[in-house]
Amino acid sequence: MFGLITWFQGSFSVAAVLVFLYASLDVADNLSPQGCRMSYMNPLYIPQTQFNSTWTPLAERYSLVLYREDQWERELHGGIPVLFIPGNAGSSGQVRSIASSATRQYYSRPNVPAYETWSRNMKALDFFAADFNEDLSAFHGPTLQAQIEYCARAISYILSLYPPNTSIIIMGHSMGGIVATSLLPSKDISSIITMSTPHTLPPARFDQRVDEIYARNREIMLHDSTPIFSLCGGAMDMMIPSESCILPPLVEGLPIPYRRTVFSSALEGAWTGVGHREMVWCHQVRWRVARAAMELSMASSLAERGLILDKWFRDGHTLPPAENTEVFESFPLPEDQSRILSPGERLVLAQPEGSQTYLFPIFKQNTTDHRFVLFVSQGSVPPVSPQKPNSLRISVARCFGLTASLNCKTLHPLVHKLIPNPIPGNIFPVPQQGTDESEGVVVFEADVIPESNSEAQWIAVNIERAAGEGWLVGGFVSADQVFDDVSMTKMLLGGTRVTLLDPAALWTSVRFPKLSSNALVVYRVVPLTTENVLCRDQPLFPPLLVHNSHPAETHYFPLTSQPPRRILLHTHGSAPYVHSNHVRSEGFELVIYSVINGCSVQLRGFDLRIDWTATLGRWSTRYFTTVVCWAVGIVSLVVCKAWRSGESNGIPCVPPVSHSLRDFGQRQLPKLMLVSYLLSLLPLPDYLFIGMEGEWLYAPIAPLLLMVASGLVCVSWMLLVVLMWPIGMIRHIYSPRFGEIIRPQKEVISARRSTLVSMCFIFALIIFFIPWQVAYLCCWLIHLQSCALDRFPLPEPVSQVGTAIPLLSRDESPSGGRGGSEQPSHKHLISNNHHRAHLLLLMTWLLPLAAPVLVVWVRTLVTAGLSTPFDGDHFFLNVAPFMILVDFASWTSNPLLQKHRLVVEKYFSASWTLWLVAGVAFFVGPRKTYHVFDAARLAIGMLTVLRIGPQYWGGNPWRLSIPQMQLFR
DSSP, rough: OHHHHHHHHHHHHHHHHHHHHHHHIIIIIIIIOOOOOOOOOOOOEEEOOOOSTTTGGGTOOOOEEEEETTOOOOOSSSEEEEEEETTTTTOOOGHHHHHHHHHHHEEEEEEEEEEHHHHTOOOOOOEEEOOTOOGGGOOOHHHHHHHHHHHHHHHHHHHSSSOOOOOEEEEEEHHHHHHHHHSSOTTTTEEEEEEEEOSSSSOOOHHHHHHHHHHHHHHHHHHOOOEEEEEEEGGGGSSSSSSGGOOOOOOOOOOOOOOOEEETTTTTTTTTTTOOOGGGGGGHHHHHHHHHHHHTTOOOOOHHHHHHHHHTOOOOOOOOOSSSSSOOOOOOOGGGGEOOOOOOOOEEEEOOOOEEEEEEEEETTTTSOOEEEEESSBBBTTTTTTTSSSSEEEEEEEESSOOTBBBEEEESSEEEEOOOOOOOOOOOSOOOOOOOOOOOEEEEEEEOOOOSSSSOOEEEEEEEEEEEEEEEEEEOOOOOOOOOOOHHHHHHHHHHHEOOSOOOSSSEEEEESSSSSTTTTTTEEEEEEOOOTTTOOOSSEEEEEEEEEEEEEEEEEEOOOOOOEEEEEEOOOHHHHHHHHOOOOEEEEEEEEEEOOOOOEEEEEEEEEOOHHHHHHHHHHHHHHHHHHHHHHOOOOOOOHHHHHGGGGGOOOOOOOOHHHHHHHIHHHHHHHHHHHHHSSSSOOOTTTTSSTTTTTGHHHHHHHHHHHHHHHHHHHHHHHHHHHHHHHHHHTTTOOOOOOOHHHHHHHHHHHHHHHHHHHHHHHHTTTSHHHHHHHHHHHHHHHHHEEEESSOOOOOOOOOOOOOOOOOTTOOTTBSSSSSSOOOHHHHHHHHHHHHHHOOOHHHHHHHHHHHHHHHHHHHHHHSOOOSSOOGGGGTTHHHHHHHHHHHHOOTTTTTTOOSSSHHHHOOOGGHHHHHHHHHHIITOTTTTHHHHHHHHHHHIIIIIHHHHHTSSSSTTOOOOOOOOOO
C-alpha cells in the first residue's frame, strides 16, 4: 500500500519530531536555568459583588475580586488601586504573590506600617484582580476583546470607590498585558507593568481578530504617553518566544514615551531565567514588581514614573540616575587618610575599616591601560548597591593637581551596575533558591583618557564608614578588546579557541565580529582553566562571563562552577517572524570579570562552538506553526495533482492517496526542497517564508522543515487508514444485505430534500448559536465515515422478484442532458473513492487551524454556559462549501469534480486554486496562519460553484452506485 519512499519520509519525520522534542526539553534545563525562591502568603479574596450587570453584561461571565493578606490589613479601599489582569487560562489567584509582597513590605507587622513607608506618607496598595474563568484568550479575538471591555468597566467601578482624580496602576501577565495595553489611551491609568507578555507576535496566530488587536496596540504604544514596562522570562519561558516579549520599536520623529524591556536574567538581584507561569510567584521578581508599584503610587509626573521603573528594574544597560553623587572642589587629603598607589599597582582591600582615600596616578604616556575598573562587595557605589548593603560607601572622582590640594569632580562611568557573585563550588543560579536580594558585587568601569595639560592627574577612590565587612578591588586595565575573526563556516566545522593574554586581568573583552547573533543559534563555551590542587587560596571573585546579547538582555555564567554546567550563549534580539528592535547585525561581545589572588584557579581561555542540541531546541519552538502550515501546502499540491489527473480527456483516473504521496516524495519533493533552499537566500521580509530575510546560515532550515512536514503528511494518512479500518468494518457489518429492495427514485429525491433542510438548520445554528468550526468538525467526521465505508465495498444486491428498477435513457447526460453513458462505470466509482480520500486528507490538515476556536467554545460553555453569546465565528459561508462538497461526494456516482464546459474554466481550472492554498501556506501562513484556511475555503468554494453547481441541483440523483445508495438508509 505504501511505498518505500513514503515509509522513509514518515520514519524521518517521527525521528525528527522526537529529536526536536528532546532538544526543547533540554532547553529548559540548561539554556537558561531557573533559580527562584518560592513565595508564601495568607490569601483572602473579597468578591466585588457590587460590580454586576448594571455596570456591564460581562459581569455575568467574569468576576472581580479584591485581595487582602489575611490578618495583615483592615481597610478595604484606603490605599492606591492596582488592577491585575491574568493571561491565557489564568486566574485571579495569580495576584496573591505580588500583592502579598506589597503588603509585607508596607507593614512591619500586621496592621502596623513600617517606618520607611509611613515616614514618607506612602499609601498601601489595594490589589484588584479580574477573573476570566481561565478563558483561552490567546486563541480567540472576540474573547480577548470581551476581556478588554470588561476591564475597562472594571477600572471605572474601582475608581468610583476612591476620591476623584485617583489613578490606577495596571499589571498584566501574559495576554493580560495585551488587554492592559488595549485599555489605552486612558487618563485613569498611571502606569502599566507587563510580565511575560508577547507584545509583538501573538503566541497563537489562528485568528485574524487577534492580529487586529495587536495592530491597534502598536499604534497605541507609538502615540500614548503612559509608561509601559515589559518584564521577560527568557529561554525558560517555554510558552511564548521571549523575543516577542520585547516592546516594539519606536518611530523616529515621534515623541518618545517611556517604553522599556528587561529580561529577568539581566534584572539586578535576580539573574535567572523565569518560566511563564513562575513569573508571578518568583520571589526575586515579585518583590521588585510590588516595590515598584508602591513607589509609583507616589509619583506625580510621567518623568518621575519612568525614573522609578528604572530604579527598581535595573539591568545594567541603562545607567541609573546620578542622584546622591558628589562633586569635590579643592579639598586637602590628610596624610594619615590618603595613600598614593604606585604605577600599575592594584588596590585590594579585604574587610576594610574606617575611612580612606586611594589615589591612582594617570600617566600621559600610557596609551593602553586607560580603563579603570572597581569591584565592591557588600557595599555601595551610589546609587548602585545590593538591596541591603552594609555601611561601606565608595565614591570615585577624577582629580587634578598636587596631593596637598586636589581639584576633584565625580567620575561618570561607562558601566555601573550590580553583578552576581556566585558561590564557589555551587551551580548558578541555585535551583529552588537563586540569589538573595542583598547579594552581588558593584562593578564600576570608566575610560580615563589622559588630558594634555601639565597638571598631575589622579583617580581618587574614597572609602567611608567601612566596618570590616566586604572587600574592594580596583585598578587600571587595558581597554583593548580581543578580536577573534572566526567565521560561521569554521564554527559549523568545529569552532574556535580563544587564549587570554592576561588571565589575571580584572576585565577582559572578547569580540566575535563575524558570528551570527540570532535566537536560532546557540553557542557553547568550554572554559580552559589552570588550577593548583595544592593551593588553598580562594579567589575573591572567580571568573564570571557576561554575555550582553541585547540591550535588554544579559546573561551571567561562572566559569569555574562545580559541578560543571553547560555554558550556553543565546539571544532573543533577532528571531524569525519578529521585527527586530535593531538592525540585524552580526557579531557579539563577551566580557570576563575576575579577581584572582594568590595561586588560585586561573582562566587561560575558552573554546567556542555551536551547541546543536540547544540550537535544535530553539528551532522546534519557533517553527512548529510553520510545519503545520507547510503540511497544508504539501497536501494542497498532492491533492491538486491528483484531481488534475481526473480532468485529462474527461476520463476519471484519480490515483489512490498512497500513490499520490509516493509520487510526490519521488518527483516533487526533491525539487521543492531545492526551491525552498533558494527562496531562503532571498531577502524576503521577516514575516514571509522562514522569516530570516535571506541569511544564508539559516537557509537549510527550509528544506529540513519541508522534509519533516511531508513526512508528517504521510504519517497522518497512515493513521487515517488505521482509524478508518474499524469504522468501515463496523459500518460494513450493519449495512444492508443481499436481496434488499432498492428504494425508488422518489425516496432518493426525498433524501436530497431532507439534506437541504438539514443544511439550512445547521446554517441557522451557526448564525445564532454554534461557531462554524463545530460544523466543520462534524463535516469532517461524516466524511471520515464515508471514506471508511469506501474501503469495504459491498457486493451488488439482487433485486427481488417483481420489483422493477427504473432505467435511464442511454442518451441522458449526468446533468440531465445528452451524451452520457447509461450507467456509471466501475472506474468512475473507484476514482470517486480516491477523490474523497484526497479530500479527507486535506480536511484533516485544515482541522488544526479550526481546532483552537473549538477548544475556546467548549471552554466557554463549561465555564460560562449560555450567559454570554459566543461572539464572532458565525459566518456560515465559511463552512458551506465543505458541507456541500462532502454531501455531494457521499451520493454521486458521476465523476466527482468533473470539469464542465464553462467559459470560466476554458482558460482557468478551478483546481488551480489549490496552488493558491499552497502558496499562502508556504509564504504567509507561518506568520498569519488564519490566511491558510481562508485560501482553502476560497479554493473549495470555487470548486463547489464551478464543478458541483451544475450537477448538485440539476443532475439526475438516480445515477447512483448501489453501495452509495445505502448511505441514505
